[in-house]
Amino acid sequence: RQMRADAAQQADSARSYGMQLNWDINDPQMPQEPVFFDHFREWPNGYVRFIYSSEEKKAQRHLSGWAMRNTNNHNGHILKKSCLGVVVCAQACTLPDGSRLQLRPAICDKARLKQQKKACPNCHSALELIPCRGHSGYPVTNFWRLDGNAIFFQAKGTHDHPRPESKSETEARRSAIKRQMATFYQPQKKRIREPEAEEDQDSSVHFNIPPLDHPEQFDIITDTSFPVLERPCPSFPVSDAYKATCDLATFQGDKMLPFQKYPNPRIYLPRPPCSYELSGPGCINSSPYPTLYKDSPGIPNDTDWLHLNPLQYNVSSYSSYERNFDFTSKQHDWKPALGIPGLGERTDHGQLQTMANFPYYNPELPLNRYLTTAPPGAPALQTVITTTTTKVSYQAYQPPALKYSDNIGPKALSPPATVTRAASPLGPLPLKTPGDCQAIEPTLAFPQESASSRADGSETWEVCVSGLGPAISYSDRVGLIFSCDSEDF
């Protein structure tokens, strides 16, 4: 499957019209009258260039799955945006399905600070913002330039962090929640009386599956849809238990997992099924109203926290050992990096460089973050960004962590039923990251491909969880990563 995905990516990249032409966002003259346009890429990664039609709505809005914030480049003709990274649980707790919390950093500084003061909806520990340092230690930057009938897009840098929840997913989730809130009571009563009758309706409501009214949507679907296929639970039948949970959770605010949240209906149509992952066998939340919110008044209203509701299980018990495989989800984003090189990209920025840098970036992030032990509510962004310039040798720090591969064992063995469930069905595979299918794939592949992958420069990170002693270590295999992001390249 990976092979296929990889091939698909390459093919996709090859089809990138923008990469076939020689241009730079700063060129005085852009290619005139482009004849072809690229389909919109929600998760561009690497040093890529695309040319979208000026009619492309998403391009017009300069949208991106990554949390990009406007950056002033003092050039009114070129819009520059820099990546904010991703917000994760400081304890790197594992969600019931084995995935990690990967929230979308709020774009607004103020909102982001507020966001970071909140606790992990899953384990209540602090949240942490992993800054993006994919561009020579600085955040990946995206440039947009409208020229004639084309919108030129250029990305610089390879994200060295997991994908955050996409904007579309966030919006879909929020809107779904609102809807649920509005209809919760009524539906509940009916459901009790006629559960079956409500099924379809519920599904549509929860997943907010809209009709594909726009062809272009397929592009995205393709991108993110992979995850569905890769996921352990796609095929898992929606159980009544789930629905019930879902409803309840929804009522609370949101029940989607951070990763599985359901995507924008339009965009991720295929994914909805994944939302069930958590609620699957393992997620049978015995208690829809988890203790998560007990001491968090007001949280229910915050859609950002709703993700975990479905999870409603008590994570605390096994959170400790789970730390071992923390960041596994990160891998999902790596693939893009790999795919980048060789895509016909101009060598100006050096794709090879990207590859070479990988080891450096990945490891570094975690280290700085944890070593600095930034306080939960600390201005992570600023702090981190400031630190980004400081090159830390992660190699030097060797916490008592296990290699990722080693961790797999423990994980599969000890985890609570929920966790086990997630991992067991498909065997070693299981850890999927919601954002994208590729996410977990790597994990699986890891053990198997460790030999080869390592050889190709994969790195092993050793991260020390702040204040926890335990370290998180995982080796990120650049090579593995490709399962799902065809869109990126």
Place this chain on the structure above:
DNA sequence: TACTGCGGGCCTG
């Protein structure tokens, strides 16, 4: 309330 784009301004290399 948050997202988004704009642009002034500061700092650093």
Place this chain on the structure above:
DNA sequence: CAGGCCCGCAGTA
């Protein structure tokens, strides 16, 4: 001077 970043403002949803 370029690049990165902060900040406030304004329009929008």
